[in-house]
Amino acid sequence: MIDRREQWLAHAVLGAFTLIALAPVVKIVLGAGSFATAWEDGNFDSYLRSSAIVAAAVVAISTVLSILAGYAFGLMRFRGEQVLFYVILLGLTVPMEAIVVPLYYDLRDVGMTDTYWALILPQAALSTAFGTFWMRAFFRSVPRSLIEAARLDGSSSWMTLWRIVLPLGRPAVLTMVALVFMWTWNEFLLALVMVSDESLRTAPLGLAFFQGRNTSDEGLLAAGALIVAAPVVLVYLFLQRHFIRGTLSGAVKG
Amino acid sequence: MSAVAFREVSKRFGRVEAVRRLTLEVADGELVVLVGPSGSGKTTALRMLAGLEAVDAGRIEIDGRVVNDVAPRARDVAMVFQDYALYPQMTVRDNMAFGLRRRGLPRAEIERRVTETCRTLGLGELLGRRPRELSGGQQQRVALGRALVREPSVLLMDEPLSNLDAQLRVQARGEIRRLQREVGTTTVYVTHDQVEALTLGDRVAVMNQGRLEQVGTPEQLYDEPANAFVGGFIGSPPMSFLPWDGALLGVRPEHVRPWDESPPSLLGPIEGRVAYVEALGRETLVGVRTETGATLVTVLEGRARLEVGEPLRVGLVESGVRRFGA
Numbered sequence: 072m073i074d075r076r077e078q079w080l081a082h083a084v085l086g087a088f089t090l091i092a093l094a095p096v097v098k099i100v101l102g103a104g105s106f107a108t109a110w111e112d113g114n115f116d117s118y119l120r121s122s123a124i125v126a127a128a129v130v131a132i133s134t135v136l137s138i139l140a141g142y143a144f145g146l147m148r149f150r151g152e153q154v155l156f157y158v159i160l161l162g163l164t165v166p167m168e169a170i171v172v173p174l175y176y177d178l179r180d181v182g183m184t185d186t187y188w189a190l191i192l193p194q195a196a197l198s199t200a201f202g203t204f205w206m207r208a209f210f211r212s213v214p215r216s217l218i219e220a221a222r223l224d225g226s227s228s229w230m231t232l233w234r235i236v237l238p239l240g241r242p243a244v245l246t247m248v249a250l251v252f253m254w255t256w257n258e259f260l261l262a263l264v265m266v267s268d269e270s271l272r273t274a275p276l277g278l279a280f281f282q283g284r285n286t287s288d289e290g291l292l293a294a295g296a297l298i299v300a301a302p303v304v305l306v307y308l309f310l311q312r313h314f315i316r317g318t319l320s321g322a323v324k325g
Numbered sequence: 326m327s328a329v330a331f332r333e334v335s336k337r338f339g340r341v342e343a344v345r346r347l348t349l350e351v352a353d354g355e356l357v358v359l360v361g362p363s364g365s366g367k368t369t370a371l372r373m374l375a376g377l378e379a380v381d382a383g384r385i386e387i388d389g390r391v392v393n394d395v396a397p398r399a400r401d402v403a404m405v406f407q408d409y410a411l412y413p414q415m416t417v418r419d420n421m422a423f424g425l426r427r428r429g430l431p432r433a434e435i436e437r438r439v440t441e442t443c444r445t446l447g448l449g450e451l452l453g454r455r456p457r458e459l460s461g462g463q464q465q466r467v468a469l470g471r472a473l474v475r476e477p478s479v480l481l482m483d484e485p486l487s488n489l490d491a492q493l494r495v496q497a498r499g500e501i502r503r504l505q506r507e508v509g510t511t512t513v514y515v516t517h518d519q520v521e522a523l524t525l526g527d528r529v530a531v532m533n534q535g536r537l538e539q540v541g542t543p544e545q546l547y548d549e550p551a552n553a554f555v556g557g558f559i560g561s562p563p564m565s566f567l568p569w570d571g572a573l574l575g576v577r578p579e580h581v582r583p584w585d586e587s588p589p590s591l592l593g594p595i596e597g598r599v600a601y602v603e604a605l606g607r608e609t610l611v612g613v614r615t616e617t618g619a620t621l622v623t624v625l626e627g628r629a630r631l632e633v634g635e636p637l638r639v640g641l642v643e644s645g646v647r648r649f650g651a
Contacts, residue, residue, distance in 0.1 A: 216410035219377050224424030224475075225398040234423075238414040 095293035105294040109281070112291075115298050117270055118277030121187075122256055123302070125273060128191045129255040130248055133198035137247065138240075140199065141206025142232050146218060156207075162200025167193075171264050178265065189265035190273065194258060198251045209243035210236065249310045253303050274299040327388035327401075327478040327511055328353045329374065334383035336369055343369040345535040346383065356505050356512040357540075358526035360519055362558070366535040367515045368483055374513060375481055376400050387479060398427075403472035404481040407488065409464050411456040417443075417467050418452040421474045428475075442474040445504065462493045469501070473508065480505070480512040486521065498524060519559050523547070531555050550575065553649045562610060564647070565621040567595075573649045578610065580645025581623035584638040591640030597621065599635045604628055613637050 073081075099105045109115065143149070144156050174193055175184065183189045213236055221231040237244070262273045272280070278299045285291050329351040336344040344366040351357045359367035372378040374385055376397035384391050392400050403424070412420050418439060425435045443449050446466045456464055465485060472480055485501070486494045502525055505512050516522055522529045523543040530540040531554070539551040550556035556564035556575040564575040584594040600612040600620055609629040613621045623639060631637065 214408060214410065216406040216408050217412070219375075219397075220404070220406060220410040220412075220471075221423075222377070222397045223375060223402065223404050224471075225427035226423075230427070235412055 095289045096297075098290040099294050099297065105290045106298070109291050109294040109298060112285070113277060113281040113295050113298075114269070115274070115277060115281075115295070118272055118274040119298070119302070121271055122274040124187055125190045125194070126252050126255040128187070129194045129198055130252050132191070132195040133202050133251055134244065134248060136195075136199045137202025137206045138232075138237065138244070140203040141208075141210055142236070144203060145207040145210025146213075146236075147228070156203075159200050159203050162197055163204060165197075167197070167258075167260050171260055175264050184265050185268050185271060187271065190258075190262055190271075193261060194255050198254065202247050202251065205247050206240070206243065209240050213239060245310045249307055252306050256303050274302075328386075329479055329511060329513065330384075330386040331370065331374070332384045332386065334370070334373060334380055334385060336366075336373060336378060336381050342535050344373070347532075347535075347537055349530055349537060349540060351511055351513060354509040354511055355527045356502075356514060356525060358514045358516060358522040358529045359532055360516055360522035360529055360558075361532035361538075363517060364534070365532040367517075367532045370532070371404075371481055371483055371513055371515045374479070375402055375404050401478040402481055403475045403477035403479075404483065405468050405472050405485040407484040409456075409468040409485075409488075411464060411467055411471070413456050416453050416455055417448060417459075417470075420456070420467060421471050424471065424475050438474050438476070442470045445473075445507075446470045446500075461489055462497065465489060465497060466500075469504070473504065473510075476508075477510065480510045482512065482514045484516055485514075487516070487518075494521075501525065520561060523559070529559075531558060533558075547577075550647060556647060556649070562622050565619070567615065567619045567621065568617060569648075574641070575647040575649055576621065576641050577645055578622045578624040580642040581613070581621045581639050582642060583623070583625070584640045590643055592643050592646065593640030594638045595621070595640065596636070596638055599631050599633050599637050601633060602629065602631050611637070613639055 140159070144152065144159075170193075178184050178189050183192075217235060218231055221235045226235065256273075257275055258273070259275045259279070262276045263279075266272060266276070278295055281295045282292055285295075331347045331349045334344060334347045335342070347366070347370055349357070349370075359370060361367045369378060373380050374387075376392065376395065380393045385393055387400060387402070412423065415423065421439045421442065422435050425438060430438075439452075443452060446469065448463070448466055448470055451459060451463060451467070456467070459467065465488070468485065472482075482501075486497050489497055498521060501514075514522075514525060516525075523546070526543060528540060528542055529546055531538045531546065533554050539546060539555045541549075546555060546559045550559060550564065553564075553566060553573055553575060557566070560577060562578055564577055565581065567574045567576065582591060584591065595613075595615050597613040597615040600614040601610075602612075603610040608627070609625045609631075611623050611625060611629060611631055613623060615621060621639060
């Protein structure tokens with residue numbers, strides 16, 4: 072049993088840390104001008120635009136590729152299927168730190184550094200590794216009889232994917248979109264290495280530079296951090312409404 | 326409508342021989358039931374006919390055309406799945422129309438067929454609902470409707486009633502029988518339930534360990550089982566077996582009679598003791614354990630006043646005794 076004094080002490084410690092964590096936020100709320108100042112001083116409109124372009128492209132490319140690859144690995148039998156799948160899985164295990172330097176030289180050789188492509192293509196590739204793994208698991212969970220019924224009804228593989236299987240996978244696809252968006256949005260190292268042009272800088276990178284310039288004003292720093300974090304929170308909240316559970320119920324008698 | 330033929334068809338899954346040299350013909354418009362215990366190869370045979378499993382050896386013909394290498398959608402077969410496999414995101418109407426649209430039928434024709442099929446199956450008021458808004462029985466009828474609306478050459482059913490409760494199952498069985506007679510579509514029906522097989526099938530094919538044991542009308546299977554497996558599988562309660570003179574005698578419960586009430590034509594007497602008594606109301610099943618260790622089941626009218634362990638002498642009606650190689 073915890074006695075009353077211990078309980079009081081625990082509450083006091085937790086309360087103190089809560090205050091420390093919330094202080095900058097409170098400061099922004101009290102001085103509402105911090106947002107405007109941070110926005111202008113930090114050049115966040117440009118950073119957010121870059122991040123939005125990169126994140127949208129990465130999400131779009133990796134979603135389409137992951138759905139197609141996941142469908143093939145999940146529901147089709149073909150030669151070399153296992154080996155290929157493990158090769159793709161390697162993409163999940165390699166950290167960005169391990170590839171960023173050789174990648175820089177490769178992209179420099181083809182003249183792609185300091186372009187959006189240097190940020191989009193590597194991240195789309197890494198996200199597709201995860202996405203393929205993720206969508207394959209979903210496709211494997213779809214009752215086989217549903218796909219067979221579609222085949223007997225005269226549906227091609229392509230039609231079965233888009234009309235029968237994928238509508239059931241909305242929660243899986245949206246979860247993947249949210250995760251990939253979040254990872255892409257927060258990606259720092261790749262942007263740091265590949266991009267030196269100020270106009271191409273993404274939000275986390277911009278935030279780092281902003282922090283370097285404003286070390287003393289906590290309210291301003293917190294405002295900058297909130298500006299950068301807000302889109303992820305918004306995307307999550309928006310997609311969460313669409314994470315409809317149990318779309319499969321009623322498909323097959325369990 | 327079309328005739329179906331399996332000719333020496335075999336299928337392996339790794340080391341397991343799921344179907345061994347199956348030869349079976351289904352006439353145009355006939356309803357044949359494949360029945361057998363689990364692992365007997367009945368579902369594999371059906372799936373090969375549908376084109377969902379490749380054939381390792383032999384030929385499958387639909388209407389005289391070998392379909393071994395024909396894609397499922399080009400075989401013009403429709404299937405009712407055990408779990409119904411309704412498209413969950415589509416309404417009942419769309420579930421039924423999906424296959425027709427894929428075949429490029431004109432809109433008016435699709436509408437006509439869906440309406441017609443729904444009327445036949447009493448699904449009219451459910452057209453706008455999604456599968457999850459339907460009861461099990463309704464889902465089963467929609468699955469049946471989705472297959473029938475296609476007006477396929479061959480209708481395949483894979484244990485379509487196994488998810489229904491007992492009462493609904495009897496009702497649905499009658500409905501399937503009636504519909505099949507009405508539309509006259511050649512039908513292959515798979516079940517593990519021998520009562521379902523006997524009540525539904527024009528003919529019944531009994532399978533065991535991948536082999537076809539016997540095919541015949543329900544009466545033939547019941548009265549003249551080709552071997553002990555069929556005798557033991559068909560009938561409820563099944564045939565009792567008794568080693569006799571180096572052979573195996575099989576006898577149905579109605580052909581085992583108490584010795585004392587017997588006409589002189591009975592074979593016996595066979596001495597035994599009552600092993601169990603099952604009072605079913607109208608009749609009573611009595612298991613008699615003989616001195617050789619075999620158990621004979623007899624059926625007595627009304628309620629029998631017998632105690633377990635009590636000695637009982639029985640005889641066999643000679644005309645009902647089947648002799649099988651031991």
